[in-house]
Amino acid sequence: MPVLTFEGGSLPQEKKKELIIRMTEAAAAVTGIPEEKFIVLVRELEDGSIGIGGLTLTEVKAARGVK
Numbered sequence: 071m072p073v074l075t076f077e078g079g080s081l082p083q084e085k086k087k088e089l090i091i092r093m094t095e096a097a098a099a100v101t102g103i104p105e106e107k108f109i110v111l112v113r114e115l116e117d118g119s120i121g122i123g124g125l126t127l128t129e130v131k132a133a134r135g136v137k
Contacts, residue, residue, distance in 0.1 A: 071107050071108065071109055072097065072101070072103060072107060072108050072109070073108075073109045073110075073111060074093050074094070074097055074108060074109070074110045074111070075110075075111045075113065076089060076093065076110070076111070076112050076113065077113040077115060078113075078114070078115065078120075079114065079115060079116075079117060079120065079127065080114045080115075080116070081112070081114065086112050089110075089112065090110045090112065093108075093110050094108045094110060117131065
């Protein structure tokens with residue numbers, strides 16, 4: 071069974087569901103493998119565990135005024 075993995079920041083449950091559906095549909099369309107064969111893993115990372123340009127995502131968001 072093919073495994074698709076998404077790693078990123080925290081998402082609301084409805085967005086995770088949409089992501090799983092769309093990733094599955096796209097992968098099935100491209101590969102010809104039936105959708106029911108795919109496993110999708112959504113790995114949520116805390117903002118402090120993501121680095122961009124030497125800063126944590128927490129720091130990047132704070133600098134941009136994003137909560």
